[in-house]
Amino acid sequence: MSPVTTTLTCIACPIGCALRLTHEGRDIVELAGATCDRGAKYAAEELIDPRRQLSTTVAIEGARSARLPVKVTRPVPRDRVLEAVAAIHRLRVRAPVRAGEVLLEALLGEEGLAVVATRSLGRVGP
Numbered sequence: 001m002s003p004v005t006t007t008l009t010c011i012a013c014p015i016g017c018a019l020r021l022t023h024e025g026r027d028i029v030e031l032a033g034a035t036c037d038r039g040a041k042y043a044a045e046e047l048i049d050p051r052r053q054l055s056t057t058v059a060i061e062g063a064r065s066a067r068l069p070v071k072v073t074r075p076v077p078r079d080r081v082l083e084a085v086a087a088i089h090r091l092r093v094r095a096p097v098r099a100g101e102v103l104l105e106a107l108l109g110e111e112g113l114a115v116v117a118t119r120s121l122g123r124v125g126p
Contacts, residue, residue: 003029008046012038019043051075055118056088058103063095063121070103073114084108088115095123 003022010017015035021043022030028047034040045051054076057067070091076084084107093103097117104115 001025006047008043010034010039010042012036012042021047023047050078052078052081054081054084054088056085058088058091058093058115060097060121061092061094062123062125063097064124065121068093068097068121069118070115071118072107073116074112076108076113080108091115093117095121097121 001024003024006021006023008019008021010019010033013036017035017039018033019039019042020030020032021028026048028044031040031043034043052075053072055069055071057069059066060068070088072084087107088104091103097103097120099117099120101117102114103117107113107115
């Protein structure tokens with residue numbers, strides 16, 4: 001197998017280094033362009049198991065707002081982000097909700113991957 005060169009923009013810190021990653025399959029042969037240690041870690045993770053943080057909103061009833069901001073407790077596999085968003089958007093919650101409250105456990109069937117509220121919303125009305 002001959003080496004392949006992939007270019008990435010590092011998102012591990014605000015600098016946004018232009019990385020040039022030479023690899024043979026999952027083995028990194030050379031990494032250029034990283035100005036901090038986090039770049040090398042990001043490149044390896046992006047090559048082997050790319051994941052993304054995810055935040056969105058869900059519908060909430062009985063609160064002063066119609067949408068509740070939520071996030072996932074750990075990064076989601078990149079190729080399953082849209083599937084995760086669809087599952088989260090199917091959620092319907094009722095006020096009151098407290099920040100940090102788990103709204104859905106085992107998102108995508110993955111233990112430890114939960115959806116949590118990032119804002120407290122009290123109940124309004126009857």
